[in-house]
Amino acid sequence: MINTSLPIVPQDSTDQREIFATALVRQAPLPERLNTVLLEMEKAARDEGIPVIGRLEGAIVRTLTALRGDTTTRVLDIGTAIGYSALWLAYALPEGGKVTSIELDPERAARAADFIDRAGMADRIEILVGDAFELIPHLGAYDLIFQDIMKHRYFGSDPSLATELLKLSKAHLEVNGLLMIDNAFCGGGVVAGDAAEHSNELVGVRNMNQALAEDPDFDGVILPVRDGLWIARRTA
Numbered sequence: 058m059i060n061t062s063l064p065i066v067p068q069d070s071t072d073q074r075e076i077f078a079t080a081l082v083r084q085a086p087l088p089e090r091l092n093t094v095l096l097e098m099e100k101a102a103r104d105e106g107i108p109v110i111g112r113l114e115g116a117i118v119r120t121l122t123a124l125r126g127d128t129t130t131r132v133l134d135i136g137t138a139i140g141y142s143a144l145w146l147a148y149a150l151p152e153g154g155k156v157t158s159i160e161l162d163p164e165r166a167a168r169a170a171d172f173i174d175r176a177g178m179a180d181r182i183e184i185l186v187g188d189a190f191e192l193i194p195h196l197g198a199y200d201l202i203f204q205d206i207m208k209h210r211y212f213g214s215d216p217s218l219a220t221e222l223l224k225l226s227k228a229h230l231e232v233n234g235l236l237m238i239d240n241a242f243c244g245g246g247v248v249a250g251d252a253a254e255h256s257n258e259l260v261g262v263r264n265m266n267q268a269l270a271e272d273p274d275f276d277g278v279i280l281p282v283r284d285g286l287w288i289a290r291r292t293a
């Protein structure tokens with residue numbers, strides 16, 4: 058069901074500026090229980106080739122989420138893997154905040170549940186197992202949505218799905234809500250040349266980038282860190 062032979066963006070970059078920023082972020086104090094589990098997850102991700110956003114992007118996601126303060130209590134995390142991004146999101150939320158995280162692979166979802174429990178965040182994160190395209194239409198509205206499934210879902214598949222997921226996310230995002238989408242550069246492919254000559258995945262991500270950039274209901278920008286992180290506020 059899941060194509061595990063896909064290229065994985067390394068969690069730690071070779072860019073000297075990102076290495077410097079990541080080293081500083083590693084020194085930031087975190088609750089010991091949370092940090093112990095995050096370190097274990099980072100090791101598992103490296104050893105087993107599990108794609109996670111890594112420490113630098115984790116800290117960016119946490120900071121952007123925390124900046125929203127009490128306006129953000131309902132978060133949707135699309136693509137749980139082993140729960141790494143869900144933990145950063147949950148940690149940033151105010152009291153009473155909750156992350157709903159969706160994962161297609163039941164084994165990964167089970168590992169995520171175990172890590173999340175050990176990090177002491179089980180009361181803040183709910184994992185739904187299934188296909189995001191089937192589950193999201195049954196969910197409510199969110200203050201923040203983090204999308205991180207594109208690499209898996211679109212490679213060699215239908216290039217229109219990336220834009221469909223954007224539409225689905227928009228339909229479940231409150232006005233003034235924040236949409237974050239990882240892998241906007243699609244491994245660098247969308248920057249390198251004419252995506253139309255490349256894979257369905259590249260075409261899909263390029264079209265999604267264009268649709269989001271042109272959408273009058275969003276203000277946003279791709280942060281050029283790691284593989285490109287869209288941050289876009291729904292304005293209307």
Ligand SMILES: C[S@@+](CC[C@H](N)C(=O)[O-])C[C@H]1O[C@@H](n2cnc3c(N)ncnc32)[C@H](O)[C@@H]1O
Nearest residue numbers: 108109110136138141142160161188189205209
């Ligand atoms: C890049 S990983 C997510 C990493 C996670 N956000 C993190 O940083 O910790 C993408 C995950 O999305 C899952 N996935 C792929 N297609 C999906 C779909 N249609 N619905 C739900 N999950 C999906 C994959 O099984 C994979 O575990």
